[in-house]
Amino acid sequence: MAFSNLFFLYLFFIVFFIFYYATKNRYRNAMLVFFSIIFYVWGETEFIWLLLISALMNFAFGKVLSSRTYENQETKGLLITSILCNIGILVLFKYTGFFVENINAIFSTSIPVPKISSHLPLGISFYTFRAISYLVDCAWGKVQAEKKFSNFLLYISMFPIITQGPIVRYETIAPDLDNRKITAPDISEGLTRIIIGLGKKVIIADNLASVVDQFLANGNINSQTTLGAWFGVILYSMQIYFDFSGYSDMAIGLGRMLGFKFLENFRYPFLCKDVTEFWQRWHISLGTFFRDYVLYMPIFGKRRKFGGLFLVWFCTGLWHGASWNYILWGLYYGFFVLIEMLVGKKNMKKIPLFIRHIYNKVVIIIGFGIFYFEDLGELSTCLKCMFGLGENGFIDPLLKSSFIANIYLIIVALICCFPILEIPKRIMKKSPQANLVISVSGTILAIAVLIISSILLVDATNRPFLYLRF
Secondary structure, three states, X not given: OOXXXXXXXXXXXXXXXXXXXXXXXXXXXXXXXXXXXXXXXHHOOOOHHHHHHHHHHHHHHHHHHHOOOOXXXXXXXXXXXXXXXXXXXXXXXXXXXXXXXXXXXXHOOOOOOOHHHOOOOOOHHHHHHHHHHHHHHHHHOOOOOOOOHHHHHHHHHOOOOOOOOOOOOHHHHHHHHHOOOOOHHHHHHHHHHHHHHHHHHHHHHHHHHHHHHHHHOOOHHHHOOHHHHHHHHHHHHHHXXXXXXXXXXXXXXXXXHHOOOOOOOOOOHHHOOOHHHHHHHOOHHHHHHHHHHOOOOEEOOEEOHHHHHHHHHHHHHHHHOOOHHHHHHHHHHHHHHHXXXXXXXXXXXXXXXXXXXXXXXXXXHHHHHHHHOOOHHHHHHHHHHHOOOOOOOOOOHHHHHHHHHOHHHHHHHHHHOOOOOHHHHHHHHHOHHHHHHHHHHHHHHHHHHHHHHHHHHHOOOOOOOHHHHO
């Protein structure tokens, strides 16, 4: 049940909030858990048991870890055990097939791929990482273990974040689990955020996807020119940004309407001045997870700066999927982050700003090319094309006609990569007299975006959010 689905928007969403707001405060958590389970079962009937077992297992681990001091060796051993249990489940379902296929390829064996790896349980990467962050924070004493299993199940299964994140920390929402208030601004701003996210997905990302498919999908990369390959990958970079940030906006908006304030997951990443800053703005909840829980992990008994960096980017790539291109993608970005680290922040700032922008945008675009192609043969073809080593020339009529036909879409996408929605807020702060005009204009624009998105969804081919597969 994707958020960008008419059934969700005009039935599930409305019915849920009618029941939610009509319910007394002390029963709202139960109502939210009930509808979250319905939401999950709608998209994933087969593995609801896995979600429930994960919640029960991690609730129990958290209680024990929180009752002991971290200096105790038994506590550290229990923490490692609890993390390995979670990672083990994730590896079993997500990576078993990948490992078996590579063993067969390397050793010329014919080990059958287990059926268990043929279907990835919905949201497992996200709720597993939420559980791990909770366990580590309990062991470190950053949070007290949740006393009520119902509250912990809510944290693990909450429908706005269950399938695609963000990876919300327990400490972020713990104060609001039992005591939260929902104000009129929460509802208004939450609805606006949901509509903004919906527009990003349906109006921009899905239309960009059709153009991207024309240049990169179904073997089309094999007939692309140099500019055609760049064009396709650039549009894919924007597609995945609007797709995933659109989902994050909708999740944050839904959370706001429920009384929770989730942290931002994207901060206009294409405005970055270097690759390091890009990853401080892109999928922030994942980046901070690896920074806080993996970067400083002792390797062979010591904290190793470069070893930790390698481990972070290897895990970042592998987390995104059981395919070599994702691992290459993670290590690719890790290489440039390492280079910038060695150069140093002060020396990086001495480089002219326009050169830094050109440098990081080229690195980022090539990175998304690596991310797109799970087939390494097609990835190689794409990179050859991008560097002028392809066999189809520099430009062709297809690129020209596609660019002209989609010029308005491209312009809108480029503009929306900038913080244009921050402009009205700044005006309202400086000129309170403009509040009414801006508020009315914003409401009209939001209604227009909702109507356009709904119309586009009526006859649209189902395009699920890209991160559903991760």
